[in-house]
Amino acid sequence: xxxxxxxxxxxxxxxxxxxxxxxxxxxxxxxxxxxxxxxxxxxxxxxxxxxxxxxxxxxxxxxxxxxxxxxxxxxxxxxxxxxxxxxxxxxxxxxxxxxxxxxxxxxxxxxxxxxxxxxxxxxxxxxxxxxxxxxxxxxxxxxxxxxxxxxxxxxxxxxxxxxxxxxxxxxxxxxxxxxxxxxxxxxxxxxxxxxxxxxxxxxxxxxxxxxxxxxxxxxxxxxxxxxxxxxx
Numbered sequence: 001x002x003x004x005x006x007x008x009x010x011x012x013x014x015x016x017x018x019x020x021x022x023x024x025x026x027x028x029x030x031x032x033x034x035x036x037x038x039x040x041x042x043x044x045x046x047x048x049x050x051x052x053x054x055x056x057x058x059x060x061x062x063x064x065x066x067x068x069x070x071x072x073x074x075x076x077x078x079x080x081x082x083x084x085x086x087x088x089x090x091x092x093x094x095x096x097x098x099x100x101x102x103x104x105x106x107x108x109x110x111x112x113x114x115x116x117x118x119x120x121x122x123x124x125x126x127x128x129x130x131x132x133x134x135x136x137x138x139x140x141x142x143x144x145x146x147x148x149x150x151x152x153x154x155x156x157x158x159x160x161x162x163x164x165x166x167x168x169x170x171x172x173x174x175x176x177x178x179x180x181x182x183x184x185x186x187x188x189x190x191x192x193x194x195x196x197x198x199x200x201x202x203x204x205x206x207x208x209x210x211x212x213x214x215x216x217x218x219x220x221x222x223x224x225x226x227x228x229x230x231x232x
Contacts, residue, residue: 037061040069040116044203048117049229052204055110056225059089062109069116070097076106085146087163098124099135102172106163107143111225114204115166118223122200127173130193137172139180141220165207165224182219185211197221202231 031045038051038061055062066073072095079086093112094104096119107115119135127135144163149156159165170180184190194210198221201208206226211218213232 038065038113040065040071040113041120044117044121048203052110052114052117053226055113056089056108059109062089062113063091065113066091066109066116069120071095071112071116072097072100073112081162083146084157085161087144090163096120096138099138099171102137102139103142105140105143105166107166108162108164108225111143111164111166111223114223114225117204118197118201122197122204123171126193126196126200127171130189131173131175131177133173133175133177135171136174138168139170139172141167141169143167159207159224164226165222167220167222169220180219181211181221185218199231202229206230208232 031047034047034050036051038048038055055065063075071093073091073093076087076090076092078088078090081088087106087108089109090106091109091112092104093107093115094101096116099119115138119138123135123138127133143160143166145158145160147158147161149158160167169182170178170184172178179190179193181194185194198208198210201221201223205223206228207222207224208231209217209222210220210232213222
């Protein structure tokens, strides 16, 4: 038997074996299964970004993931796009399951999922290790806004025009301590904490911009749903 025919037969046998396993109900472990439904509470791994990306096309799975994680939300009816502004597959998010948003806000479900993961795997552990207190409130200045990226200068529509981004301005800890992006970015302890949050948010958002990006972001983190992972 030639090498080519032998390899072809081997591949066929492996394929049949895997098909039989799947038919019997077997699935690879979560860490190695890119098609597994995302568990927002599970430790992030090499497939996390791909699973977050898939939520953009599976709103039912996204809502189920939020519910499983204990997020506080309710589904919101779609607002048909008019001149590029509106939303689809959104929720009114009140809390991540551990922290509360300062005010409820409409965000796309994938953006809500990313926020839940950021809170669980970055915000809470970093706050506990740095300040000895968990994050109780996430301060923000909203998500949806029908506007261009740079005001009225003719630039493209902002991701805010589709509720795909949120601007985070700071955090309030359970012990009452407030951390402000505008005030504390260049301070020692609070500033180091904010730099860590902004850097690590790249693992959960398509775009994460902060004060070092430009003057327009001096007072907030722009966190946007997606798969790119562009951090500045």
